[in-house]
Ligand SMILES: Nc1ncnc2c1ncn2[C@@H]1O[C@H](COP(=O)(O)OP(=O)(O)OP(=O)(O)O)[C@@H](O)[C@H]1O
């Protein structure tokens with residue numbers, strides 16, 4: 048087990064920058080989820096940590112040791128690939144034991160450790176099979192087994208569950224969680240499924256366009272996203288955004304584009320940015336915080352016209368036209384409503400998010 | 409070594425044997441090349457369209473045997489088959505003249521005996537061509553079979569629904585679909601046939617290109633000049649001219665057939 | 675619609691078409707097989723039987739005599755051994771080194787890789803006849819004229835083989851698999867030997883077949899390289915007895931037949947693999 052530190056890490060392929068100035072400190076035993084949209088550089092980062100690629104600049108430290116120039120073997124990292132990458136010509140036993148064999152571990156011990164690992168992962172019956180004779184879930188477990196048999200410094204997972212069906216995915220997620228509780232190896236887990244990230248990770252790193260957007264616990268990311276990207280990426284359905292301007296210097300109300308005034312509270316002082324210094328702002332509202340009721344104290348009122356309803360069974364999503372755009376609100380009561388009917392939504396002051404409106408200018 | 413400018417090329421271009429060899433090469437390339445494909449395409453179609461896989465494999469494997477055997481051995485066999493006085497070919501021709509129904513087709517044969525297949529300047533090239541065709545048709549059948557097998561069955565079904573008969577299926581569906589394979593096989597034939605050596609060399613016992621040099625191909629001549637007469641300079645010139653000939657022929661082929669051939673049906 | 679079409683073919687024309695087709699195929703097979711049968715038969719006859727009329731379409735009884743006559747006119751077993759030695763050495767060498775080189779092209783990124791690879795492919799387009807003189811001059815310069823080494827060693831570096839194996843690697847081995855092995859701590863040599871080689875066995879078999887057949891049947895390079903009769907390979911030795919005065923045809927044909935026999939027997943058992951191998955370039959396009 049080891050701690051991992053990345054400092055000022057950058058990576059370019061030819062002229063294209065893929066990662067830029069990453070800094071990250073992962074203490075021993077922590078489970079980090081790395082999420083971000085496709086192509087943002089997650090796999091590249093993981094490969095650099097593993098030692099399969101070299102960074103263009105910056106440092107990788109394991110347990111405080113500079114390891115930039117060490118091979119994967121010397122770093123003692125284990126990795127689970129999205130495609131599993133099982134050796135097709137070897138049995139499950141040989142697959143799991145391959146690293147031990149290369150490390151010249153005595154046969155007796157290999158047998159014992161492989162059997163032990165197989166027991167943890169429920170693979171005992173399958174040890175003599177070839178990968179082609181296994182189901183998707185079983186292959187996934189072999190890939191996991193190949194990693195945990197080694198007692199590595201670091202576990203790296205590159206979307207290990209994305210090839211499984213929904214049910215199996217949930218099941219394997221729980222197993223990974225149990226496993227980490229039991230062996231507590233420092234882990235970096237790449238996914239683009241935010242639920243996976245939220246349920247598994249101690250902390251989540253959000254990456255976009257090769258730049259770290261925010262690092263924090265699942266709660267921190269949900270409650271205090273630092274920018275619209277994070278705010279929109281975490282939470283389902285996504286956060287709604289409205290554009291507005293301060294009405295006057297006293298910052299007591301926001302005027303939307305269609306002229307509607309929203310009486311706004313002074314933004315919480317502990318947020319990441321001082322909304323009062325900006326003129327153009329984005330107001331973020333999570334659908335689950337918008338309630339179908341008149342405003343009470345500490346609430347603001349958002350008025351609109353119902354466009355349509357998306358039922359999901361447990362709750363309805365109301366698609367409401369506000370200020371020339373459609374926003375989503377969660378309706379747990381599943382009220383009977385008519386399309387084109389005027390709607391009044393209320394949201395508590397504490398649930399409002401403010402961001403500088405830069406992208407839209 | 410001494411630099412002699414273009415002297416070697418001029419010598420080569422002045423040499424009547426060289427021109428003769430170019431003529432023979434082109435003649436053989438065409439006469440031994442075209443029939444390979446004319447035979448192979450329908451045969452492959454019959455194999456793929458009408459035979460069960462097992463039978464198809466046995467037949468195409470049998471037809472493929474000449475391709476894997478050494479050209480020298482094969483030419484030796486044909487050398488004896490073509491033998492004028494007592495070769496089996498002439499004997500069969502005479503024998504056929506006595507067969508009741510088809511005999512009249514061969515009635516000329518007894519009078520023509522002995523036919524000097526390998527020592528008459530007008531028969532040598534056809535005799536060589538026959539060996540080449542015999543040896544390489546099986547290979548082309550295999551290539552075209554692979555081609556016909558890429559045609560999805562649904563396409564035939566659709567065409568049948570549209571009212572195609574068997575010949576139309578072949579002509580309008582199968583043939584256009586294997587264009588890339590035809591293109592590829594033709595390329596191989598062109599490049600290979602312009603370098604023919606072993607068949608004419610063995611059938612003329614390596615003796616200065618056979619009667620009146622009518623079996624002298626350019627590669628054959630290249631060998632004679634370089635290794636029998638030990639004139640490497642002239643031989644080099646010949647090999648460059650041969651290379652240009654091959655490049656030119658390939659370029660012409662690519663120019664006329666390349667675009668369609670390589671794109672095929674996609 | 676289909677039924678209507680069907681009924682347009684009367685059973686009679688259908689049978690006729692079938693008959694024509696079968697005759698056509700049978701004719702092709704007879705023409706193809708006949709020279710092989712004929713050479714085998716001739717190997718068992720005396721010269722005068724061969725040239726008798728009607729021709730002897732039966733197995734003769736002169737096989738033993740022909741065999742001794744064959745040993746008289748050429749050192750048959752020595753020559754066979756020479757052919758075997760060259761073919762085996764060249765095949766093993768080519769299979770090993772082509773796969774090593776292909777691994778280099780497959781697993782490493784380096785400056786100029788694409789240019790080198792393209793050049794290598796381009797070199798496959800150069801007609802062999804053009805290479806004859808440079809090959810000979812190189813062999814002469816190295817002082818290895820009249821050696822077997824000059825015949826099998828150059829065959830090891832083989833652009834076609836490297837290309838074939840690399841293409842197979844691309845389809846058969848994922849980059850993840852190489853990475854997984856690296857993470858498992860395997861060195862490149864180890865990855866090559868333990869992971870890659872077992873996975874590319876089919877293409878190695880293909881390449882081996884192509885190489886062996888090519889070397890076994892090779893005539894032109896032995897013709898210009900070898901001069902001592904005791905170094906001759908089968909193809910050379912056969913052609914050297916072709917124009918003996920008063921040719922012992924039974925013996926020559928026996929030698930010819932025996933020289934083809936190894937490949938014919940191999941073809942009997944491995945026809946699928948051999949056919950796939952020899953058309954590998956063609957079918958994959
Ligand atoms: N070897 C390479 N050469 C050039 N560009 C590359 C290379 N590898 C990755 N890239 C580029 O780097 C970017 C990041 O790729 P990466 O594989 O890290 O994305 P990712 O976040 O893992 O995406 P996904 O979620 O789809 O797996 C992509 O734009 C990709 O095109």
Ligand SMILES: [Mg+2]
Pocket residue numbers: 089090091205
């Ligand atoms: Mg990825």
